[in-house]
Amino acid sequence: xxxxxxxxxxGGNVLENEIELDRFLLNFSNLKEPKILVHGGGNLATKLAAxxxxxxxxxxxxxxxxxxxxxxxxxxxxxxxxxNVVAKLQxxxxxxxGLSGADGNAIQAHKRPVNxxxxxxxxxxxxxxxxxxxxxxxxxxxxxxxAISHDGKGQLLNTNADTIASELAIGMSHKFETTLxxxxxxxxxxxxxxxxxxVIKHINTKSYNDLLGHNIIADGMLPKMQNCxxxxxxxxxxxxxxxxxxxxxxxxxxxxxxx
Amino acid sequence: xxxxxxxxxxGGNVLENEIELDRFLLNFSNLKEPKILVHGGGNLATKLAAxxxxxxxxxxxxxxxxxxxxxxxxxxxxxxxxxNVVAKLQxxxxxxxGLSGADGNAIQAHKRPVNxxxxxxxxxxxxxxxxxxxxxxxxxxxxxxxAISHDGKGQLLNTNADTIASELAIGMSHKFETTLxxxxxxxxxxxxxxxxxxVIKHINTKSYNDLLGHNIIADGMLPKMQNCxxxxxxxxxxxxxxxxxxxxxxxxxxxxxxx
Numbered sequence: 001x002x003x004x005x006x007x008x009x010x011g012g013n014v015l016e017n018e019i020e021l022d023r024f025l026l027n028f029s030n031l032k033e034p035k036i037l038v039h040g041g042g043n044l045a046t047k048l049a050a051x052x053x054x055x056x057x058x059x060x061x062x063x064x065x066x067x068x069x070x071x072x073x074x075x076x077x078x079x080x081x082x083x084n085v086v087a088k089l090q091x092x093x094x095x096x097x098g099l100s101g102a103d104g105n106a107i108q109a110h111k112r113p114v115n116x117x118x119x120x121x122x123x124x125x126x127x128x129x130x131x132x133x134x135x136x137x138x139x140x141x142x143x144x145x146x147a148i149s150h151d152g153k154g155q156l157l158n159t160n161a162d163t164i165a166s167e168l169a170i171g172m173s174h175k176f177e178t179t180l181x182x183x184x185x186x187x188x189x190x191x192x193x194x195x196x197x198x199v200i201k202h203i204n205t206k207s208y209n210d211l212l213g214h215n216i217i218a219d220g221m222l223p224k225m226q227n228c229x230x231x232x233x234x235x236x237x238x239x240x241x242x243x244x245x246x247x248x249x250x251x252x253x254x255x256x257x258x259x
Numbered sequence: 260x261x262x263x264x265x266x267x268x269x270g271g272n273v274l275e276n277e278i279e280l281d282r283f284l285l286n287f288s289n290l291k292e293p294k295i296l297v298h299g300g301g302n303l304a305t306k307l308a309a310x311x312x313x314x315x316x317x318x319x320x321x322x323x324x325x326x327x328x329x330x331x332x333x334x335x336x337x338x339x340x341x342x343n344v345v346a347k348l349q350x351x352x353x354x355x356x357g358l359s360g361a362d363g364n365a366i367q368a369h370k371r372p373v374n375x376x377x378x379x380x381x382x383x384x385x386x387x388x389x390x391x392x393x394x395x396x397x398x399x400x401x402x403x404x405x406a407i408s409h410d411g412k413g414q415l416l417n418t419n420a421d422t423i424a425s426e427l428a429i430g431m432s433h434k435f436e437t438t439l440x441x442x443x444x445x446x447x448x449x450x451x452x453x454x455x456x457x458v459i460k461h462i463n464t465k466s467y468n469d470l471l472g473h474n475i476i477a478d479g480m481l482p483k484m485q486n487c488x489x490x491x492x493x494x495x496x497x498x499x500x501x502x503x504x505x506x507x508x509x510x511x512x513x514x515x516x517x518x
Contacts (some may be wrong), residue, residue: 048334051311071339075307079338080330083407083415087361091413097363102346104356104400132398139394141363148342154350156342 004033005137005176009165010183012042014244015081022088024183027247029092034137034176036168037096038145039085040161045069045076057120065120065158073158074100077146086144096142101149102156104132107164109149109157123149123157125164128171137172162224166231173235180231180239181246182224188242188255189225191216199242203257205229225257232259263292264396264435268424269442271301273503274340281347283442286506288351293396293435295427296355297404298344299420304328304335316379324379324417332417333359336405345403355401360408361415363391366423368408368416382408382416384423387430396431421483425490432494439490439498440505441483447501447514448484450475458501462516464488484516491518 008028014020028037046056049072057064065073082098089096101107101123109123136143145168147161162182169180188199189211203211208225211217217225228239240246242254267287273279287296305315308331316323324332341357348355360366360382368382395402404427406420421441428439447458448470462470467484470476476484487498499505501513 074342075334075338077338078342079334079336083333083337083359083361086359087409087415088413090361090364090409090411095364096361098359098361100342100345100357102342102349102355102357105349105354132400135394135398139391141391150346150349152349154347156346 002175002177004179005172006031006033006035006179006181007038007165007169007172008035008181008183008247009038009040009161010244011040011161011185012044013185014183015039015042015085016044020244021085024244024247025085025088026092027245027249029089029094030249031247034142036133036137036143036145036172037085038147038161038165038168039077039081040147041073041077044081045073048072048076059117062117062119064118065122067121070121070156070158074148074156078148082144082146089142089144094142095140096144097136098144098146100146100156101159101164105129105150105152106132106143106145107149107159107167108152109159110151111155111157121155121157123151123159125149125159125167128167130171130174133168133172134175162227166227166236169231169236170234173237178236180228180236182228182239182241183244183246184224184241186243187253189217189221199253200255203255205259208257228257229259232257261434261436263438264431265290265292265294265438265440266297266424266428266431267294267440267442267506268297268299268420269503270299270420270444271303272444273442274298274301274344275303279503280344283503283506284344284347285351286504286508288348288353289508290506293401295392295396295402295404295431296344297406297420297424297427298336298340299406300332300336303340304331307331307335318376321376321378323377324381326380329380329415329417333407333415337407341403341405348401348403353401354399355403356395357403357405359405359415360418360423364388364409364411365391365402365404366408366418366426367411368418369410370414370416380414380416382410382418384408384418384426387426389430389433392427392431393434421486425486425495428490428495429493432496437495439487439495441487441498441500442503442505443483443500445502446512448476448480458512459514462514464518467516487516488518491516
């Protein structure tokens, strides 16, 4: 039987609230099996950029990562956020080790090709360094990833944190029974978008198609769900979606997704 | 016979000059044996602090690391510098992995006790995590350290890069034949401080005492040399002092220090 492993992704909103972050990290730290944390972006980099007078560039409503923005992202998520999360986890007895995708060649990517829009220094993932991940996990280390990859030619690349978490879970599922936890602002996938307590406990391929047919999954949830099913189709055992309380053992309100 | 290992420390001045940095990293990358890089501070953090309107606090001419300064240091050295150096080394075929002292509990420290001066969030090193270092080196990874340690209670601490390099070299010398390379702005220890080419090729305990007696080693060189002899007395095999060309195989002008 495979050993269990959890890949947990948190968004920027958690990082900006120290009390929530500490509560989340305590629950994360209490997970007994090997685990990996991926933290997203949020507004911290935008705020620093504003203080430095660096303009957020947008094209057709999409954010562009120019070289100045990439520097800010690398400072805030690769430095400030990542190192503070690692130090907090160390204090909780979890031997955390912070990484960008460049560290140990953990996440190889290429700059997103220019079609309609040049997104700038944004990376699309080519692969995960499974050997590195096994070395770290076997040494009882808990990798903590910021959402930065690299192209192997010296260029760091801003990369979607959900995709990093999903690709890490897929990579680890060869050797581990892997659960991917995606934390966001809602308690789970909602039956009624206006009722925060209408969490659907379990979704599988069949019920997903039903929900799609009834337009219950739409807008922002659609790419999230596609990301989940992509991971499941690539051998990830289970994907759970909920808010940051989902790792609290006293909480059992979140959505579990299986094939 | 022990395997050879190099610990190399570079200062902030190298980091600010991209051409010099690239030249140095190429030479560092060409070192065949296991190696560790430690990069110091310099003016990059001071410049960012100034742009953010954060004042550099001084007491009796000594710099104080308050919480705002520590944030800037963590962003610049833990994030921007560290990740870019790692990405550059990856492009040169060296499997670099960036670390602060919090990552993997690599460098344990305590906040410097307040005597005459409260230096703020400055760390004095208690120890190096040798198991972690061996895990990384055995996996052909090249650790790249920024000059930040932690207290194990969630607090990051600004820490002298020379001391980190020295303590790493001491820690690794139990298992490896270790050379500590300290790069600074001069070609080595100078016989005549006004003549940049008067490099003393070799210093040992006896000749060091002679140089001290003749006041040839004074001022800023004194703590550097004390740091070198401290490392040698703790089993480091050799300490080399010179400028960033010292790792260039075509250059042989630097000072080698042995007991």
